[in-house]
Amino acid sequence: MKVTLPDGSGLDLPDGASGLDAAAAVGPRLAKAAVAVQVNGEVRDLRLPVREGETLRIITDRDPEALAVLRHSTAHVMAQAVLHLWPGTKIAIGPAIADGFYYDFELPEPIGPDDLERIEAEMRRILATPAEFVREDGVDKTALLERFRSEHQPYKVELAQGLPDGDISLYRNDDFEDLCRGPHLQTTAPIKAFKLLSQAGAYWRGDSSNTMLTRIYGTAFFKQADLDEHLRLLEEARRRDHRRIGRELDLFHTSEVAPGAPFWHPRGMVIWNELTRLWRELNRDWGYREVRTPIIYSVDIWRRSGHWDKYRENMFFTEKDERPLGVKPMNCPGHVEIYTADRRSYRDLPMRLAEQGLVHRDEPSGALHGLLRVIHITQDDAHIFCTDDQVEDEVIGCLELARHIYGIFDLPVRLELSTRPENRIGDDALWDRAEGALANALARAGEAYDLNEGDGAFYGPKIDLHMTDSVGRSWQMGTVQLDYQMPERFDMVYTGDDNAEHRPAMVHRALFGAFERFIGILIEHYAGAFPLWLAPVQAIVLPVADRHDEYATGVADDLVAAGLRAEPDLRTESVGKKIAEAEHQRIPCILVVGDKEVEAGAVSLRRRDEGNLGARPLAELRDELVAEAEQRR
RNA sequence: GCCGGGAUAGCUCAGCUGGCAGAGCACCGCUCUUGUAAAGCGGUUGUCGCGGGUUCGAUUCCCGCUCCCGGCUCCA
The missing domain is CATH 3.30.980.10 (Threonyl-trna Synthetase; Chain A, domain 2)
Structure with a gap:
């Protein structure tokens, strides 16, 4: 019997020889080090017989397999x-x-x-x-x-x-x-x-x-x-834990008075607002219009949308004048309500509505996790209403926008296509069409993805965008979902160029996912060392002695006037201590000012983790920082 | 929700078998007037998560609850 080795050479073995025999035929040391044998990509036990013509690779403790x-x-x-x-x-x-x-x-x-x-x-x-x-x-x-x-x-x-x-x-x-x-x-x-x-x-x-x-x-x-x-590495990862850093940098906290709902502190809110500013710019550039819809709705709308049947377990309910009300777990019905508030023409499509949508989902208590799994969720939600012909292009547009966003943060992302779940609405023909459209869009966008069968939303298949946290857990960030059900259930129509009524398709998408989770992910991704544009405090000014307090305050004011987030640290502590604290707070720029700087109208710059970079004219540094923040580098 | 662990000062944590609750950091005051990662001295700080029970006495033991942590997809 003849088998082939990875270098292309042949090996003669007696019939019925095992992987171990093959290794021994190559050499006794290999036989001793052998752990398994790989045959046609499959890792098999050494004790199993090999067969004529197979290509063998002996796996030793040096191989990752x-x-x-x-x-x-x-x-x-x-x-x-x-x-x-x-x-x-x-x-x-x-x-x-x-x-x-x-x-x-x-x-x-x-x-x-x-x-x-x-x-x-x-x-x-x-x-x-x-x-x-x-x-x-x-x-x-x-x-x-x-x-x-x-x-x-x-x-x-x-x-x-x-x-x-x-x-x-x-x-x-x-x-x-x-x-x-x-x-x-x-x-x-x-x-x-x-x-x-x-x-x-x-x-x-x-x-x-x-x-x-x-x-x-x-x-x-x-x-x-x-x-x-x-x-x-596990210990290092624990140091990056967003819950720990969130407290150390005074960004947010959670409390038992509101499980699953973070309290955002002023510094955390700076990050939130910077992301919101980015989100609004992207909405403008990518043709989305911002809306705002209610949080509490009559349960009628949830019955009609299908959430009552499929999602009730995860919803919160209340009532007014004995009328049952449901807190929205998703924004879609609100956006549908806006669509149907007027007659729509094919000329209005695609209609892209975006909302920083606050939804509440009742998670099993054991599933809550800092910012990464919350009950109170603020999504960067958007719904695109379009014609059938536009679906693929719109999905591709979402994928491109997603790439653009994750590129800004250097976030590694993994795509998954999730197909029809057991618990679903709509007939199979519709699901065939929807799954086909997403697969086509992925192919045309040139995106690699994993198939996650049976994990789609109850109303349609989806493309999920996942990332991995500091300790290797995978979290969904964005999602792009295709839905033909909701337009059906809410009897949505548009008038076509043939003057007849047609049913629009609906794309649900969130790309940051949720602001809470996204910030949690960013905290771990940067280990708290945010780039300048996101840093809650961008520059801190440290006077050497209290005779420099006035100048330090002036420097901070000058930077603030230029749109930067700067503050002086006037406490009567040593410069060394203030620097240590500022580094721990991961502040990107530390500006030390003493007699020399006052004299020259300068500041001594110390960039985070880079040490002292020497004195610079204040005006020059200010302009440089403004540009850096503007470019979101 | 379920299994296991936990909750003590603002934070990180100690407190053996029940007997007046502690440390470091933070915070406050004073001294120092400081030149690139932590100056010195002094001081304040607690419903020991919540409710019940046992006990002369409970942070400690028992029961219930709340919240938090790890996990609940990885097929022999």
Whole structure:
């Protein structure tokens, strides 16, 4: 039998040879370092036979693919340790994930954070004696089900039931055996640098009607140095946490008197207002007109829009004179109301209405998270009413505008196309048309995207724009949604050039997403060091001694008159201390003034993180800063 | 909502088994008049999240509630 190696060379092997045999044929060192084998892009277990003509790549601990194998194997050892410590534990699943692994258990008693150390200790005890991972293939399903039942492992029974007989494999290391597809390490020897990180509840199969299991998260690396670096990055990420920075920079706070609704402090509001200014400029440049619609509506409109049926759980309600009212969770009906307040012609289309729309969505209490997940949401919402022919161009326009916005902030973004959910309104033909239009628009805009089947809005498919936060969590920023339902339900029409009535299409879009979340994302993205145009305080003026107070105040006034946000710091503290505090506050420009500067009409400039840059004439620096802020650099 | 953890000064946190509540920073006052990352001395600061229970006595133990934190998509 002949197989091919990545460099194109051939390798002769006896029939039935495994990946490990192939590695050994190349060299004993490779065989020892081998973790798995990649065949046609698929990472497979070394123990599996290779077939004639396949192209093999031996994965070693130097390859990134090997980490998932190591972590999966570490998860098995963790499960083994848990079974030692809590006999009778029911085990569920334990995969490798992006930055580590987890394993889900149903434990006989609740465990706490201290128990993670106990489990880790047991793992180290187990690992002191290296054990081979033994793979067993072609396991008889009936016998296996019988065995799992007798071992009281209901989750394994359920998993095995879903597998085709004859294609079931087991892995055993030491006294632990698990239903598992693999691949796994050859032995437990490479498992050294690992750490259990956290413990959390997780529903069996992610379904809240199922049992809540205990999930233990951990991570593992081949080298201790890599683990240390990973833990350092996690710590660094925690330092970037927008909730922490929001307090340190006095931007906002949250309070139990209003869960999920931030209180914006003066400095945070500066950022909000700068974003609003940008938003208005973009509305002007991209042909949107700003509107403002009510927050509380008769429930009739929510019945008609479909929110009553599909979204009631997440809405807030009140009443007036026994008339039930609903707080808007979305702005669309308000914009539809504006559209239908007059007769519309094809000449009016596309009609692009934009609003800084305040909506409220009742989230499960455990889901709230600083600014990133709130109940009180201010969207940069817009709805585009257009003809069918205009849909694709309008969607492309949204994608281009989105690129433009994220470019201003250097935000990395990932696109997802979400298709029809189970819980939806409208017939399949309409959904076909809507999904096709979005896919076409994406293709024409040249955007790469992931497909997220079944995650669309109840009224239409959508393109979501996601970013990743400081600790690797993914958050939706923008969304572009296509909707043929709402125009139908509200009987929206326009008069065409044929003098007949037609139904407009509707595009819902938010590109910042929500101002709350966007600012939260920006805080983490910049780690509080906002570019000049967004910085709450752009320049702080520090007099060396109190005889310079008057000059310092004059400098600040001069900058303020030029449109900059500047203030003097006249406290009787040392210059060194004021500089330390200004740096901690991430103020972009620190201007020190003493006798020399007063004499020369100058300021000594210190840019954030750059140190002292020397004296400059005030007028020159002022003009430079104004230009820099204007250009949003 | 559910699982686990938590809530003590403005902030970060300590407070073993129940016995007068603490530190650092911040804040206030005084001294220093300062030249590029924290000057010295002194001082103030608490419904120990809320409500109930046990107890001679509860920040501490028990119950309920509120809010916060980690997580609840990653398929054997």
